[in-house]
Amino acid sequence: MTTRVDTRLPSLVTAATRPRIATFAATLIVALLVAPMILGAFWIKIMFELAAYSLVTLGLGLLVGRVGIYSLCQIPLVAAGAWISLRLHFLFEGLFDGSLPLPILLVAAGLLTGVLGIVIGLPALRLSGLYLALVTLMAAGTITLLLVSVKFPNGGGGFWGYDPRTPSGFNALPRPGIAQSDVAYYRYTVVVVAIVFLIAAWHIKGKPGRAWASMRQAEVTAVAAGVNTTLYKLWAFALSASIAGVAGGLIAAGTGVTTNQFPVEGSILLLAVVLLGGVYNLWGALVAAFLLRVLPQILDKTLGLPIELLTILFGLGVLFTLMAQPKGVVEDLTNLGRSIAARIGRTADVGAQR
Template identity: 45%
Template sequence: MRVAQALSHRAFQPTLVGALFLFAMFVMPSVLDATWIFNFTQMAIYAIVAASVGMLYGRVGLVSLGQVAPYGIGAWVTIRLAYLTDVPYPGVFPLLLIAGGLVAAIFGLLIGLPALRVSGLYLALVTLLLAVGIEIALNRIKLPTGGPGFRGVAFAIGDREPMPRPFVADGDVAFFRYAVIVAFVMFMIAVAFLASKPGRAWASVSQSEPSALASGINITRYKLLAFGLAAFMAGVAGGLYGAHVQSNSSIAQFDRQAALFLIAVVLMGGISSLWGAVLAAFFATIMLPFLTQNVIGHNFWNDFALTIFGIGLMINLIQTTKAMEKKGLLE
């Protein structure tokens, strides 16, 4: 019954989603070259992270600028475990993704604790500070590259090894299909939650916390559930990112600038629908690189990116202020 309810939810149109899924699985690999396959793989991964942000902000009303933190944590955990285990063995890599997602979910619950006391711009600042803390930690310990010890860092370039991939997704095209399937599963999980009791509770909390509380909704439980689920999704995406770029992973994907960029493109794609996450990922990983390489030029990139950050943050401020006025928190 829950599956049928999820499939009938307005945020998930089965026909269109099925067509896009089949197109991505069978048509795109046959017409795109290696560079575009790489970019569209990154799009599938980024869409999961964008969906986690959109779910928090658009569905629960929680303004989080810290989703790159569980994204980075999931990447570190999955990469480290991948070097310690026999990834090509069937079924191991999905377990590593789940492990990275669960560790990230625990961190997401810790991020969610301030949300019980603060909201709006204060929550945005708190989550951004937490993201900066994770950035500092990752800069300190580095992402594993196949070396010895707990950190697993190989400092000599010749000692670095690519992160192992599952045998069913060893090549770039196969891994693109693998990433699309995982993204599809993550979106289905999000839809299942949104179409069930948690989704209704989140909608009520987003509209008015006092009204939700008066209706008997446990606000604490559902806020923490939202942060945990969003962090789990971002953590799984982090694991995919590590396998995607292998030994060329970069801390820049998880820094404060990436955090601001993420919220900016999600706001532009749309926060009220999961389709907005797909648009945000397309804009961030396909359109902007294409414009940079073919239209704008590399010298314009930094100024253009900063403009996007400014627009996104301005929209963020306006929408948050309106939401607080609606809830009676501002005069």
């Protein structure tokens, strides 16, 4: 009697992953096709900010939700990514009388900002909790002070690339030829953001994600199980910083950047919205970016309410999250979606039986 061996590769699409893939595809379709058709020029710019800052919230959410590390340096890292991409652009332009393609600038900004993230993450090897958060806050202050001193590059000479004789204002990267208009660049940004989200999901589902989960549960147990905690802590900081660097490059080409655009206190607000959105689900990054960039405009432009009201709302929201719903707003939205889908399914079954 012979036994047949099944040599077929396991399917990457399973019953558990189909709803996630469908949700991801539907979100892309709405963002790329539907939103540009129904939104005006102002709201397209706001949607661009939503997309770009979803990377910022994604990077911090990975640190907090997957590793249990609280960092207050994410906003200055976005500024660092914008500075690096601008410096490389003007350096290449001066040496070769041309410009680097934006994808190369984004990759370079991500990699170099990731190196900076490793440097900032070195204290995480011995510190944790509030102490580590204070160290990252000091690092954020250092980056911000340095940026105020050296400014963003504007084509000048020297290492910093800043010419004080050039009128100050927004410094911007040239957009790709296929994305010159605001709508086209918004779509370009959505595609880049989707790729970065897929990279983050790959990390979470792979060996790094399993190592981060074990470290978050009990670091001593993770070490006993053979997890290299030093490697994976620095890996988390590098990935988070790289994502922020890519966001900085996108913003530099989208709306331009100024030295007062990335305050240190913005990192505290960012942590609040990330906790409120949800740190255990990648979709929480989109919810947090909505709270950070879109909700203020709705309160101001649509409802006529003061933006300062957000401080109170975010404070109450964080208290509610910590006390009643640690998984954030995204968990409530997920449960609501499941309830609606179940009700629709029951209705369809009843209709079929009739």
